[in-house]
Amino acid sequence: MAKRVVLIVIDGLTPSVFERAVENGDAPSLSFLAEHGRYARALSSFPSLTPVCASSIATGADPDVHHIPHLVWFDRDERRLVEYGSSFGAMVAAGTRRAIVDTIFNLSGRHLSFEAVTVFEALDDAGLVTAAVNFTCYRGRTEHRPTVPGLTRTTLGPRRFFFYNLFESDVTGAPLSVRRRSAGSVDEYAAAVGRWLITRDGFDFFLFYLSDYDYASHTHGPDAAAGKLADADRAIGSLMDAAGGQDDFLERYAVVVCSDHGQTPVHHDVALEAAYADLSLFRRSGWERPDVAVCASNRAGQVYRLPLCVESVRELAERLDGRPAIDVALFLEDGGAVARRDGEELGFRRVDGGWKLAGDAAVLDHPDGLARAWAALHNPNAGDVLVSAAGGYEFADLSGRSHAGGGSHGSLSAGDSEVPMLVVGLDTVPAGISDVTPAVLAHFGVEQPASSPPACVA
Numbered sequence: 074m075a076k077r078v079v080l081i082v083i084d085g086l087t088p089s090v091f092e093r094a095v096e097n098g099d100a101p102s103l104s105f106l107a108e109h110g111r112y113a114r115a116l117s118s119f120p121s122l123t124p125v126c127a128s129s130i131a132t133g134a135d136p137d138v139h140h141i142p143h144l145v146w147f148d149r150d151e152r153r154l155v156e157y158g159s160s161f162g163a164m165v166a167a168g169t170r171r172a173i174v175d176t177i178f179n180l181s182g183r184h185l186s187f188e189a190v191t192v193f194e195a196l197d198d199a200g201l202v203t204a205a206v207n208f209t210c211y212r213g214r215t216e217h218r219p220t221v222p223g224l225t226r227t228t229l230g231p232r233r234f235f236f237y238n239l240f241e242s243d244v245t246g247a248p249l250s251v252r253r254r255s256a257g258s259v260d261e262y263a264a265a266v267g268r269w270l271i272t273r274d275g276f277d278f279f280l281f282y283l284s285d286y287d288y289a290s291h292t293h294g295p296d297a298a299a300g301k302l303a304d305a306d307r308a309i310g311s312l313m314d315a316a317g318g319q320d321d322f323l324e325r326y327a328v329v330v331c332s333d334h335g336q337t338p339v340h341h342d343v344a345l346e347a348a349y350a351d352l353s354l355f356r357r358s359g360w361e362r363p364d365v366a367v368c369a370s371n372r373a374g375q376v377y378r379l380p381l382c383v384e385s386v387r388e389l390a391e392r393l394d395g396r397p398a399i400d401v402a403l404f405l406e407d408g409g410a411v412a413r414r415d416g417e418e419l420g421f422r423r424v425d426g427g428w429k430l431a432g433d434a435a436v437l438d439h440p441d442g443l444a445r446a447w448a449a450l451h452n453p454n455a456g457d458v459l460v461s462a463a464g465g466y467e468f469a470d471l472s473g474r475s476h477a478g479g480g481s482h483g484s485l486s487a488g489d490s491e492v493p494m495l496v497v498g499l500d501t502v503p504a505g506i507s508d509v510t511p512a513v514l515a516h517f518g519v520e521q522p523a524s525s526p527p528a529c530v531a
């Protein structure tokens with residue numbers, strides 16, 4: 074019988090902070106795991122934003138398969154903006170109630186493609202007990218009723234499912250105060266749930282998600298957030314204590330530690346909308362024959378060309394030439410993809426498992442840039458033009474807010490895209506976040522669902 078698996082996702086943790094902390098002893102629990110496991114830097118999805126990346130982790134597939142395109146996107150069928158919480162202001166701008174429903178219920182329940190099978194669904198189907206705490210992409214086979222009085226809408230999640238006190242499949246006594254977020258209260262809740270599960274050995278697969286690190290890194294910048302990793306490490310240490318100590322923990326569990334995306338410092342914020350100011354922009358308040366819907370937040374943007382627009386997709390992309398905030402604009406053309414930077418272009422298409430290139434390859438000189446851009450462009454919910462921000466820049470969200478002076482992520486750049494990947498007790502070190510679920514399924518001897526790519530051996 075394969076060992077049970079704990080998958081620990083520390084949101085926004087960069088490889089360099091992880092490596093330094095493990096090296097100098099600032100994160101003793103992670104150091105212990107690193108001593109007993111194998112480590113490599115791995116790659117995130119594009120856009121390197123949590124809803125996209127969490128979906129890549131949960132489904133073992135890229136955005137072209139799981140269909141979650143960004144933190145904010147335009148739903149062409151419903152003709153409306155979907156906002157998963159770029160900021161509180163952005164949620165208000167998109168309609169608070171709607172944004173909350175989109176984030177809590179619709180991401181997993183409606184927007185996530187039913188063609189993509191989640192790790193929870195695949196393992197549930199194999200008769201294994203799945204568990205998750207606070208993870209946004211949670212679709213499973215068990216129907217859960219909210220614990221909050223007045224909320225009646227149910228959702229499908231893992232067998233043991235804990236989501237910010239809104240869904241709790243078991244009474245654990247774990248406290249949660251979202252108002253003390255900056256003090257780390259969300260991760261304290263996650264750790265309390267984790268200890269409860271481990272004390273009971275109550276799962277075969279447990280996705281333990283820590284979100285406070287990303288929050289701190291946005292505020293203070295990726296390098297100033299290193300101290301926050303000590304909190305995440307303590308939370309992991311408390312799980313080990315619940316198992317009877319570090320050695321007992323590894324005796325019982327195989328472990329994967331990774332993050333969903335990186336972060337880089339941001340100094341300037343710009344409104345991506347400014348490039349389209351002379352066009353009619355989609356606004357939530359009215360349907361006034363808009364030309365485009367511009368969706369941007371953090372370090373990635375999307376431009377949706379709407380039916381009445383007289384400009385072509387290419388012309389919409391060309392408008393971004395010469396703007397310092399733009400690293401590269403991407404769009405599909407004639408069955409291939411185009412990456413454009415200040416008038417320089419790279420055309421690329423998949424041919425026989427490889428790539429056919431035309432133009433200046435340096436335009437898309439990012440880690441696994443071709444494949445990640447291709448998957449993003451072939452997501453049916455993505456915009457017609459995808460935008461990756463230049464270093465140091467961030468796009469203001471729907472409410473004009475940004476993290477200038479702090480940290481952000483979302484682009485194709487290495488800093489936003491590289492994640493730490495530590496594995497103890499699995500056969501392979503996943504090369505990307507979408508390779509984690511295939512590695513976990515292989516560990517349990519569960520066949521890959523048809524939607525998932527084959528497991529990647531690194």
Ligand SMILES: [Zn+2]
Pocket residue numbers: 085123287288291482
């Ligand atoms: Zn973030």
